């Protein structure tokens with residue numbers, strides 16, 4: 268980690284999920300999202316710029332952006348939820364067959380959306396029974412341009428990492444529709460990827476891209 272700081276500004280290299288500040292103190296700008304506890308987290312890999320004068324936090328992406336293509340399988344964070352759409356920041360391209368592996372990091376501000384009709388082959392009453400803010404999701408690209416349209420209809424696609432809405436711990440796979448918290452025992456509904464059950468991709472994601480930093 269390299270950092271630079273002065274009274275007015277500090278800069279630090281961050282990975283998706285890193286906590287950069289709290290929403291009470293700073294305005295969340297580009298490349299970040301605010302989690303359920305009001306913490307500002309990086310949604311992309313890059314350099315966090317914390318401006319103490321203007322009270323803003325932004326993450327500037329690394330140079331040399333690589334784009335996903337039609338049918339690319341991607342990993343992203345849920346940064347915003349609407350009743351009919353899940354919005355993600357995409358940070359990596361993977362290949363799931365024959366077995367999960369990383370292809371490359373999309374080191375840019377790439378967005379993707381999963382329209383409610385692309386989530387699963389069933390009637391969806393409440394989209395929050397499928398995804399929540401901050402979830403790490405694997406999905407397939409079904410459009411050719413940015414912002415990308417995504418689908419999670421295959422059992423392989425869906426949530427691979429989710430935080431407990433009660434205590435914030437990382438939850439575990441229970442079924443393709445339920446994740447469970449190992450700390451407080453709470454169960455939450457999700458559209459869970461079958462990969463969340465295996466040791467393959469989730470561990471790779473954690474090692475390479477995500478450093479969880481809990482302030483407590």
Ligand SMILES: [Zn+2]
Nearest residue numbers: 431434448451
């Ligand atoms: Zn919990």
